[in-house]
Amino acid sequence: MATSRFVDVELAPPVPVFALTARYREDNHPNKYNLGVGAYRTDEGLPWVLPVVRTVEQQMAADPILNHEYLPVCGLDSFCKASTKLVLGDDASAIAQNRASGVQTLSGTGALRLGAEFLKRCLGMNVMYHSKPTWGNHIGIFQDAGFTDIREYRYWDASTKGLDIKGLLEDLRAAPEDSVVILHACAHNPTGVDPNPSEWEQIMQVVKEKRLFPFFDSAYQGFASGDLDRDAFAVRMFEKADFEMMISQSFSKNFGLYNERTGNLAIVAKDPESLRRVRSQMEKIARPMWSNPPNHGCRIVATVLGNAAFFAEWKDNIRTMSSRISDMRRMLHEKLRQLKTPGNWDHITNQIGMFSFTGLGSKQVDYIINKYHVYLMNNGRINMCAITTGNAEYIASAINDAVSNVTEDPKL
Secondary structure, three states, X not given: OOOOOOOOOOOOOOOXXXXXXXXXXXXOOOOOEEOOOXXXXXXXXXXXXXHHHHHHHXXXXXXXXXXXXXXXXXXXXXXXXXXXXXXXXXXXXXXXXXXXXXEEEEHHHHHHHHHHHHHHHHHOOOEEEEEEOOOOHHHHHHHHOOOOEEEEEEOEEOOOOEEOHHHHHHHHXXXXXXXXXXXEOOOOOOOOOOOOHHHXXXXXXXXXXXXXXXXXXXXXXXXXXXXXXXXXXXXXXXXXXXXXXXXXXXXXXXXXXXXXXXXXEEEEOOOHHHHHHHHHHHHHHHHHHOOOOOOHHHHHHHHHHOOHHHHHHXXXXXXXXXXXXXXXXXXXXXXXXXXXXXXXXXXXXXXXOOEEEOOOOHHHHHHHHHHHOXXXXXXXXXXXXXXXXXXXXHHHHHHHHHHHHOOOOOXX
């Protein structure tokens, strides 16, 4: 047989979070727990389809008018409008003045990629700043869009297990004009540490003074605190300050639509005509990338956001999820306190959202995986949704053992 033409193709490294899940699945230990994957779980450790989503899906399935025709390249209009309004707020001047709009994308990842492609191709931007640490996909998305100058701004303070606001501001002040700055709208991934309102004000002033371009990643609105308005605080503050910006919206977490790839790229411009030109270029970029976006998830979201009763039920659903996460934070913190685990673990309850940056080092993580079959990311990030009333004590014991017996510098 002739040699394959693919013989010289290098084997790509596995995606860390999916490689961790593969290790977990291959583990036959009876007491194994996966704290890595970023998806909501019930207290029974199971995926949860939101009740309001079930209801709308049943309604859609029974609707004789719905079909499988292509959506427009820029997506379902009712979905884009409702999504943009959700993040900017009912009273947003940008919406009232017709200078804000959305383009449907393949979840938040697609929104980031579409935005990055536009900023590179149409505006010639080439410098992107991301927090240290950040969601791992941010870097690859912008690199694949052609950005060659990827930089970090300080964020996580390992000594306080909180925000390094001084380092953050110093790094952004040193950024060149027209740099794209990725800002996590709420529930920072992976740390769970968010700026407070005063710190957001300082960040906004530096972005304004240095003429940087804010690109918000909003993956957890409502899911983080249970309050849609609170989780959109930073985005709306920038909108009220008349910034031009982009916001990547994902409905994977707050609607539980993980495999439906439901997202929106909200764009805020200075005037309607500029927005019209931007959208025309977005359409041109999206056409050869995915041609037309999928229908199912976006129609669920549009239906819920456009119906008062469904919307109220959805808000109750997201409060259920965010409340359980908060309960698990308190439970894990209390278990660690009862065990007299070395160090201060208040950051577990001070952080917000799906993830907690525990401060565990890589050696401690390996120790926990190998001895306790508790799987977590190498940087110490854990998914708080994977903590349950049934496993919290076991996981706390594993952390206590690792911290007590494995010494290392936890700094990143």
